[in-house]
Amino acid sequence: MISKEIRQKYLEFFKARGHEIIPPAPLVLAEDPTTLFTSSGMQPLVPYLLGEAHPSGQRRLVDSQPSLRLGDIEEVGDNRHTTFFEMLGNWSLGDYFKAEQLPWFLEFLTKELGLAKEKLWVSVFEGDKTTGVPRDEESLAAWQKLGIPKERIFFYGVKKNWWSRSGEPALMPVGEIGGPDSEIFYEFADVPHDPKFGETCHPNCDCGRFLEIGNSVFIQYQKQADGSLKELSQKNVDFGGGLERLVAAASDNPDIFQTDLFLPIIKRLENLSGRNYLQDPETTRAMRTIADHLRAAVMIARDGVLSSNKAQGYVLRRLLRRLLLFTKKLGLEASGDYFLGLISILAESYGDIFPDLEEKKAEIATSFREEADRFDEVLKSGIKEINKVPMIDAKTAFYLFESFGLPFEITEEIAREKGQTIKKEDFQKEVEKHQKLSRQGAESLFKGGLADQSYEVTRLHTATHLLHEALRRVLGDHVRQEGSNITAERLRFDFSHSAKLSVEELKNIEDLVNEQIAKNLIVTETVQDLSAALASGARAFFREKYPERVKIYSIGPSFSREICGGPHVASTKELGRFRIIKEEAVAQGVRRIKAVLENGGQKIF
Ligand code: SER
Numbered sequence: 001m002i003s004k005e006i007r008q009k010y011l012e013f014f015k016a017r018g019h020e021i022i023p024p025a026p027l028v029l030a031e032d033p034t035t036l037f038t039s040s041g042m043q044p045l046v047p048y049l050l051g052e053a054h055p056s057g058q059r060r061l062v063d064s065q066p067s068l069r070l071g072d073i074e075e076v077g078d079n080r081h082t083t084f085f086e087m088l089g090n091w092s093l094g095d096y097f098k099a100e101q102l103p104w105f106l107e108f109l110t111k112e113l114g115l116a117k118e119k120l121w122v123s124v125f126e127g128d129k130t131t132g133v134p135r136d137e138e139s140l141a142a143w144q145k146l147g148i149p150k151e152r153i154f155f156y157g158v159k160k161n162w163w164s165r166s167g168e169p170a171l172m173p174v175g176e177i178g179g180p181d182s183e184i185f186y187e188f189a190d191v192p193h194d195p196k197f198g199e200t201c202h203p204n205c206d207c208g209r210f211l212e213i214g215n216s217v218f219i220q221y222q223k224q225a226d227g228s229l230k231e232l233s234q235k236n237v238d239f240g241g242g243l244e245r246l247v248a249a250a251s252d253n254p255d256i257f258q259t260d261l262f263l264p265i266i267k268r269l270e271n272l273s274g275r276n277y278l279q280d281p282e283t284t285r286a287m288r289t290i291a292d293h294l295r296a297a298v299m300i301a302r303d304g305v306l307s308s309n310k311a312q313g314y315v316l317r318r319l320l321r322r323l324l325l326f327t328k329k330l331g332l333e334a335s336g337d338y339f340l341g342l343i344s345i346l347a348e349s350y351g352d353i354f355p356d357l358e359e360k361k362a363e364i365a366t367s368f369r370e371e372a373d374r375f376d377e378v379l380k381s382g383i384k385e386i387n388k389v390p391m392i393d394a395k396t397a398f399y400l401f402e403s404f405g406l407p408f409e410i411t412e413e414i415a416r417e418k419g420q421t422i423k424k425e426d427f428q429k430e431v432e433k434h435q436k437l438s439r440q441g442a443e444s445l446f447k448g449g450l451a452d453q454s455y456e457v458t459r460l461h462t463a464t465h466l467l468h469e470a471l472r473r474v475l476g477d478h479v480r481q482e483g484s485n486i487t488a489e490r491l492r493f494d495f496s497h498s499a500k501l502s503v504e505e506l507k508n509i510e511d512l513v514n515e516q517i518a519k520n521l522i523v524t525e526t527v528q529d530l531s532a533a534l535a536s537g538a539r540a541f542f543r544e545k546y547p548e549r550v551k552i553y554s555i556g557p558s559f560s561r562e563i564c565g566g567p568h569v570a571s572t573k574e575l576g577r578f579r580i581i582k583e584e585a586v587a588q589g590v591r592r593i594k595a596v597l598e599n600g601g602q603k604i605f
Contacts, residue, residue, distance in 0.1 A: 040067055055527050078288075087241070109214075162180055163217040191254055193205070213245045217238040264345045265295075268341060272338070275330065339369055382405075397427045401431075467578075468493065474512060495593075522556065525566065530546050530563075534563075551566060
C-alpha cells in the first residue's frame, strides 16, 4: 500500500467517526517567536487543548501535519530516522478518551492497513512517584480487552511514556501541557535482535526489530509554578503517527527509504552515480541522507525560506550542506539539473497535497544551486583556515563548523591527511556544550510565549496588524505580508515592495500607526467562514493555509481586519508609542521593518 492511500484512509477513517478534517499548519512558523518549525500535530492546537473553542466548532479533529524535528539529524542514515515527516493526527478536545482512542487506532491498523495483530506490541505508562501520576490501568485494561496479550504489553516511566513538547514532567516549563501516553510498535519478525543494544529485546530497544508507529497521548495535565502538575479542565487525546513509518509497517519492510516516499529519489541517485543503494553501508547512508535532507530542505524552501545564517535559513543551510557533502561522497556534482531532477520527483509524488511545488521547483533548484556555490567558497576558505593551524583538535573543528559551516567530516578528512586524528565524540561534546547554551536561551523565550503568550509579544502582535494596514495605505495595495517575527523586544515585518522607503514614507507610516493608537481603538475578535472573511476584505497571509472557519481580529470599526489566531490586546491604548527602528532589504522585492513600542501602555483586562 502506498503513502497516498494510507494518508487518505486515515483521514476518512476518523472522519467517519465524527472528526473534522482540518488543514495542516505551515511547516515554517513565521509568527511564532519561540519555535522555528511545526514539530508535531498538536503544536498548532495548544489553545484548544487548553479549553478554547476550536474555530470549526468541533471537538474531534483529524489532519496530516508536515513536521520537522532536528534532534535526530545525526541519526539520519539508518533505516528509520528522518528530519521531515508527516504526522497523521487525531484529537479529542475534551470529548472522547482512552476507551475510544485505543480501539479505533487498533482497528485502523488491523482492518484498514491489514497489519497482523500478532505483530503489534504496546507500551503503557508505569506511573511516577515524583508527580503522583498513577500507573495507567485504564489503558492496560483496554489493550487486554482488545486481545493484546500481557506478554506484548510493556510498562515504561516518564522517559518513554510521557509526552509534552519539552519531554518528561521535570523538563516542562510552567504552563506547558502534557500527559502519559500509550504507544504501538510494529515487530519486524525478520530483524534479529542485536545484543549490542542490550541482553533482551523489547519494544523500546534500538536494535531495529521494533518500530514505533503511533502514540496516543492523554493530555490532561498542566505544569504549575511550584513544579506540580494540575489536571486540565478537560481530558484530551492527542494522537500522532508518522506516515513514513506506517507505510514501512504496511509493507513489512523496516527500511522506510524503500517505501514509495523515497524510492524514486534513491533510484535516481543510483542511476546518476552508477552505484547500488545496498552495495555498501557508506553508499546506503549517503543515499538515505540525501533523500531525507532533500525532502526537508524542499519543504522549508517551499514556505519561502532562503538559506542564511539565522533561524530557519540556518537550518536550511545546514541541511543543504550536509546534502552536498553526501552528494560529493557519491561522486556526483550538485548542478542545477541535479537539483531540478530530484525536486521534480518530489513535486510529482506530493502533487496531491502540495500542488504548488510544481510551480516553485525551478526557483527552489536555483536557490539550492546558489547555496552549493557558496558552500564551495566556504570549503576553500575553511581549508585555508585549517592550513593555518598546526594541530587540528575538536575545538578547532567546532570553530570551523560554527564560523565557516565546515562539516566535521571534511575537517576530519583533512586532519587525517595531515596524520592527525580528531575524535567524533570530542567534537560532539563541543556541539552539546553549545546546544546547552542555546537551549537555555530557548527556554527563557519559551516561558514568554506559546501556550500563554507574554504581554509584550501580544502588544507587538497588535502593533504588527496596525503596521501591515498602514503600509498598504501609505505605499499601496501591492504590499503583501512576506513574513513576521515577534520577540518581547521588537516586531519584525517583511513585505513585498520594490524600493527603499523614503524618510517621508517611514514617517507617514509611523504617524498613521500612532494616530490609531491615540484613538484608543477597541480590538474585537469574530469567527467567520473563510470565504466570507476574504470576501469582506479581511487581510490574510497568502502563504498560510486557513481552515474553513477562521478568527478575524478587527481594530476599530474600520481600520484593520485580519485573519489571525491571536492573541491581541483589548485596546490600542495598551500599545504606548510605535517607533520604526530599521528599514532594509531582505531579498529582491522584499523589505523588512523592525519596530518597537515605547512608553508601555496599560493592560486593560
Ligand atoms: N504529540 C504527540 C507526538 O508528537 C502525539 O501526537 O508524538
